Amino acid sequence: MPERLTSIGLVELNSIAIGIQTGDAMLKAAFVNLLRASTICPGKYIVLVYGSVDAVRASVKAGRECAGENVIDHLIIPNIHP
Template sequence: MAGAGEAIGLIETKGLVCHLVATDAMCKAADIEVLEQVSIGGGFVTTLIKGDVGSVRAAVDAGAQTASQSGELVSAHIIPRPEPAIIGLFVK
């Protein structure tokens, strides 16, 4: 789970290829951990990552830019110091 100095980041894309290249860019941009990938249907996929706030910010920025260039970025968001229950919604 995320600790006091950590954050979670979420990127939602439309399309598998866009999702894969965005996730790859996030992993290469910073020291983060991919927690979960959720497919909600219709080609929409959300990736949840965690790490320190700076790393998550850098990773989400890189992933969002890559997704915008390679497909369709739906949303990108960072939550610093998330409540553990939020992460529990995604990671079982």
């Protein structure tokens, strides 16, 4: 587990291939770290990142734009209590 989590962002997708592409776009869009990127059931994929609040928001926004209609849901949890 990372030493310090400030914010967590998650994007859930309905395509594994698009999920891999989205994860790449999210990591390149902002200074965030990858917490998890994997399938969660057949045909679904999640990308979970952490970092500063602004970076996570920018990363999730980039992921949503990259994935388009393949996004099932997204979530940002800012200012996590340690």
